[in-house]
Amino acid sequence: EKEVSITKFPADERKIIAKAHDKYKKARAGIINTRHGQIHTPAFMPVGTKGTVKAMLPESVQTTGADIILGNTYHLMLQPGAKRVFKLGGLHKFMNWSKPLLTDSGGFQVMSLSKLRKITEEGVIFNSHIDGSKFMLSPESSTEIQYLLGSTITMAFDECTPYPSTYEQAKSSMELTSRWAKRSRKAFYSRDGYGQFGIIQGSIYNDLRLKSALDLIELDFEGYAIGGLAVGEGQELMFKVLDYAPDLLPINKPRYLMGVGKPADIIGAVQRGIDMFDCVIPTRSGRNGQAFTKYGVVNIRNSKYKEDNTPLEEDCLCPACKNYTKAYLHYLVKVKEILGAMLMTWHNLMYFQKLMLRIREYIAQGKDFDFIS
């Protein structure tokens, strides 16, 4: 066993028990200590972009086993505004979630959501996709907004390099991210139990990934994210990058793979040394009628379920499986009843947390977890 610890979170550092894994030497399970509680890793973080995990009460999210959820700088700065959230006691109070919160720095959403935008050395100038008003996101303003929100884990302001990108495009994009990371780090108000993560870029080019990691390690972040993946490159190419990129990062700090993913993606990434995940799949696809089960994905709208009097999973403890049938879920989703979105989301979040629990247990026992959920 390699005993390593996470530094910079509260004094009582806990150890990541990095169990060497016969088939995969890199999988590790551990605990991240923060001001708002512990995060058991490998961890799946439900996405709560606008200060709510859609169709879920926070206490319901808690019953699924989630230790941490995501918020989003871009959305919250536009509405209700970071200063307002700060005045109202911060995002934890505002949304009644007392456990850890991680907020993305907003760059990704600007590029994917806002119209008319301009990237300058200073930052990104854009028009709100809501009312067209003009905004600027920079390393300084993004870091300040995340402070006002009260984020437990703040993400550095980066540029998510699109896929595909030429080597030259990826190089200049990565270098911009390194300059922005330095400014983000300088703007971060360091407090015990709070952390800031750097985000490495470099697309699919290993020398750029290495340079990005070296630039960010110099800034001594509390954790590191691998950005610029799950942007259309496909699982094979993503795993090719993950075969080496996590190893470029400090072994004693959390590694977060942004925007990933389906269960098979998560398993493959954990086997390559990733500790934290976020993805809209369980929530968004739940609302669209897709349920993840041990029998595979169930498209509940399919007419074969309209008189199926059995639960999604007979041994699942979520309300959808305990109290309802596939026939009822089929009907609710077909007629677009709100309860349909709630129950499907609840089940999928429970499914993803159970997957993470099984992965953590298998690692702790030093067992291979090649099970494809």
Ligand SMILES: CNc1nc2c(CC[C@H]3O[C@@H](OC)[C@H](O)[C@@H]3O)c3nc(N)[nH]c(=O)c3cc2[nH]1
């Ligand atoms: C889906 N694939 C993917 N998502 C990604 C996100 C957004 C995740 C954020 O986007 C939102 O979900 C759509 C959630 O709020 C989450 O925090 C990224 N964010 C940054 N800052 N940098 C990246 O390189 C990056 C890469 C991603 N790849």
Ligand SMILES: [Zn+2]
């Ligand atoms: Zn269930």
